[in-house]
Amino acid sequence: MKKQRLNKVAYCLFIFLIQSKVTAHAESFDAAFLSEGEGAEVDLSSFSRSDILPGKYIFDIFVNENYKANEEVIFKDNEAKVQPCISLQKLSSFGLDLTKISEKKLNQKSCFEYQQIKDLGVEVDTAKQTLSISIPQAYLNKDVRGYIDKSRWDNGITSAYMNYYLTGYYNSYHGDNANSVSANVLLGANFNEWRYRSNLFVSDFSDSPKLNITNNYLYKVIPSIESKIKIGELHSSGKIFSSNSYDGIQLATYDNLLPQSQRGFAPVIKGIAKSNALVTVKQGGNTIYKTSVQPGPFEIDDLYSTGSSGDLHIEIKEEDNSISSFIVPYSSLPSLQRAGHIGYEVNVGKLKNTEHLSDGLFLDSNTYYGLNNTFTIYNAVQLNNNYKALSLGIAANIGEFGALSVNTAYAKSKFQNWDSEGVSTSVLYSKSLMTTGMTVNLAGYRYSSKGYYDLSDVINEDNTNIRGNNKKARENITINQSLGKYGSLYTNYYKQTYWDGSKENNCMVGYNASIKNITFGLSYSNVKSDNKYSSNDKVISFNASMPIYYKDAKNSLSSSYVSYSADSNLSGDVSHRASFSGSLLEDKTLQYSASTRLNSGDFSGNVNLNYASRLAEYNIGYSKNKDSQSVNYSMKGGMILHEGGLTLGKNIGDTSMLVSTNGAANVPLFNQRNVVTDKKGYAIVSFARPYQENSIEIDVDKLDDNIEIAKSVKKVVPTDGAISKVSFDLKKGAKALINVKYQGKWLPFGSSVIDENDDQASIVGDEGKIYLSGLQEKQSYQIQWGRDKSCRLNIELNNLNEGRIYYGQADCI
Structure with a gap:
């Protein structure tokens, strides 16, 4: 009875020690209190100096109560106590300004130099696995919100990848059959900071295949000037002048390099x-x-x-x-810049499809500069032997009156048989009336004189006389009006007129609202054109959607949707459409939809299935009406070639992550749709956010019993276009609970169990109990206690009792 009571006391003390905090003054405890008589030793020497033993541990790190990282922290003996090893170099990455702390030269890579910093505090909470660092405000860098230290940027691994999209179509119309099969492939390769991208398109596999290769280019981000350089087949942005395709070089500011709080206006x-x-x-x-x-x-x-x-x-x-x-007051436009910020773009190269021009070489550049909190000035130049244009503009945040920009451009064009010159002036306006809920998202007007042409007009010149067909005036406006709980109104209006007298009109007004779980909308559109494709379409539409909630196989709440819509051209023709959609299987990997349509007595229907496997995404659809029936199908996915081999997965984003689990297969990733590691222990996570913190998490609830992981969440900050490798150290092997003796006595309570990598693997409990994981057939550990006592523990699973957790006794020699 006495022995059982002491066991409970020992366990309670052990839990108390583990859950306490590191403090400045270590408490002493008489280990003899736990002694059970002859042969029962207790070693609390490490705990008398600290509540944590020397070794490597995963901790959440906070600086001034702000989360910074989740990473491995080394704890070492430092005279009278065990302390975390934190270098000044590491503190600098957390925001410490080393120029402010002391004139004395300190070793930045040393573990304990931070103690020389006055008023800097470090607190360890082993129960919460947190390391809290307090740095005086006077010693901190003034970093803007969202700032991520460049030392955390990851350029990714040397690799090559491919995205593919295979699609097919079969149609039968009154007995006439048609087939079409095509493939679209995106190729990419990364080497250090350089990226290569290219597009391949193959059409009409079944008839006469045609290969088209486009958008071949190299690029690299240059952080020192906050810019990106591209070389190859490119497109100018078209921010001010028309966008054009060319072969050449582009250098432009890259705002993604900035913290989020510095992007945009x-x-x-x-x-x-x-x-x-x-x-x-x-x-x-x-x-x-x-x-x-x-x-x-x-x-x-x-x-x-x-x-x-x-x-x-x-x-x-x-x-x-x-x-x-x-x-x-605050309003913004795309041309507005923050005070002091410079944005620019320079394109130099040879224009594509310009056989009839005397010279395809061209220059296209634009520059924006934020003068202050109110005004931004900008200009642009576009030059070619056949075309010269200059633009000047100013944008202003005019307080309670909104935001306004005015831009004027002059252009001189040289066509095959005649020359032209003219001016074009445009005005953009934006304003939000928060008190009324009205937002004028964008209102614009542009007037061009009869002699003004875009460079694209000169490039696309044919044998016809285009003098009278250039653009004259354009009007556009988008307005939203919130009605609070009663929904919202919106209107979009666009009108373009040409110097030959033709024009285009597009107007839409609508209303959206919701009642409980039902959302619905009503809209009217009028599209009118009197050019060579003259048309006049007036349509009134109604749509409604409602979710149907149900419990799935895991008793979690899921939903499907039923929708209805109707369209009328106001001439008596009404089209009705009803649909039903939802998802099935674990992680919603199978999505389905079915719809029917009734249009002037003509009934049609279609069904569609989409399945996302671990390696690709498949889609198949079937539709039928009284005159025809068709089948469409597609498959899309991606693959990455890297030093570990070839890894297959779903479509790969321009910036992605390659997860490695130390060879462990079938490891699921949390919050990723059916993404698990392959037989080599790799998986692809697509569409990472460059220069921002991306979290990758192992779904520990779905791990096999023979796998353990110390750190299930990792954060990575990939650079633009990178494929970042995120490695998790999973221990795959057996688990065991073993009672160990040394020279006929139980190992001392509190002894350290050190593995072959000199990492802390466990702590000895009552009656020499040691819990171990990741065991192979044979394994060896070093047991340490006191100041210089140790023994070697050799474990063979064949010598233990087998179960979900191996158990038995062993001797330490």
Whole structure:
């Protein structure tokens, strides 16, 4: 009875020690209290210095209460206690400004130099697996929100990859059959910071195959100038002048290199605090930013870009809880830049499809500069022997009146038999009226004189006389009006007129709303054109959708959707369509839809199935009406060639991740649709966000019993176009609970179990109990206790009792 009681005391003490925190003063504990008499030793020497033993552990790291990383931390003996090994180099990556801490030269790679920093605190919570670092504000770099240290950027592995999309179509119309099979392939290769991309398209496999290779180019991001360079078959952006295809070089600013809070346009907020205050920024009733400021003037220049418009409401809460507030009107346009920011693009090369031009060489460039919080100026140049154009513009955030930009361009064109010159002026406007819920997303007007042409007009010139067919004026406007709980109204209007008198009109108005789980919409559109493809289509449409909830095989809530829509051309013709869609199987890997349509007495129907396997995505559809029937099918997927072999998967994004699980097969990834590792232990996770933190997590709930993992979540920051390799250290092998003796006595309670890699594998419990995982047929461990006592434990599974967990006794020699 006494022995049983002492066992419980020992276990309680062990749990208490593991769940406590590292403190500045270690408590002493008389180990004799746990002694069970002759032969029962207890070694608490390590715990008397700290509640954690020397070794490597996975911890969440916080700096000033902000999460920074989840990574391995080494704990080492440092005189009287065990401490985490944190170098100044590591602290620098967490935001410590080394120039501010001391004039004394410190060894940045040493583990314990951080103790020399005054007021810097380090706290370890073993229960929560957290390492909290407190750095005085005066020692920190002033990093904007969303900043990620460049040391975390990952250029990825040397690799090649391919995306493929195979599609086929069969149609039978009144006995006439038609087949079509084609393939679209994207090729990519990565070497260090360089990327290669190319597109291949093969059409009409079944008849006369044609191969078309396009968009061959190399590119590289240049962080030092926040730009990207491309070489090969390219397209100019068309931000100001028309977009054109060419062979050459493009150098342009690349905003993805910037922290998210520096991308796009957002105003700088300036104010004055009377005391240590909390500043809150709201937009549309939602809090979008909070920060603490010291007494005196303050400036907020790291707001995230928050859409095209919406006034900002700023509240300053002082120490005495008094609140003052003011409003910063905010509207934006694509041309607006943050104060001091420069954006540019330069295209140099030879234009494509320009056989009739005297020279295909051209230059296309544009530059944007944010003068201040209000004005942005920009210009563009487009040059060719047959075409010369210059554009100047200014954009302004004009406060409560919205955002406005004005741009004027001059162009001189040389056609085969005649020359022309002219000007074009455009105006864009954006404004949000938060009090009424109305948003003028974009309103624009452009007028071009009779002699103004785009470079694309000169390139596309044919034998016809195009003088009278160039663009004259264009009007467009998009307005949204929120009605709160009653839904929203919207309207889109577009009109283009030409100098030959022809014009195009496109107008749509609509209403969207929802009642409980039912969403519905009503719209009217009018498309009118009096050019050579003259048409006049007026359509009124209604649509509604409703989910049907049900419990799936795992008793979790899932849903399918039923939808109905009707269209009428206002001439008595009405088309009705009803559909049903949803998903089945684990992880919703099988998606289905079925629909019927009734149009002027003509009934048609179609069904479609989409299945996402581990290696590819398959689609098949069938449709039929009174005159024809058709079948369409497709298959798409991707593959990566790397040093570990060839890995198959679904379509690969331009920036992706290759997961490695140390050879463990069939390891599922959390929150990824049917993605598991192959027999070599690899899996592909597509569509990563470049220069942002991407989390990859092993689904531990679905792991086999013979697999254990110390760290199931990893974070990676890939650069643009990279394929980042994310490796997890999984231990695949047996688990065992063994009672171990040394020289006829149980191993001391609290002894350390060290594996062949000098890592802490376990701690000895009561009666020499050791829990081990990842065991192979034969394994060896070093058992250490006291200051210089140790023994060797050799384990053979054949000598233990087999079960879900092996068990038995062993001797340490």
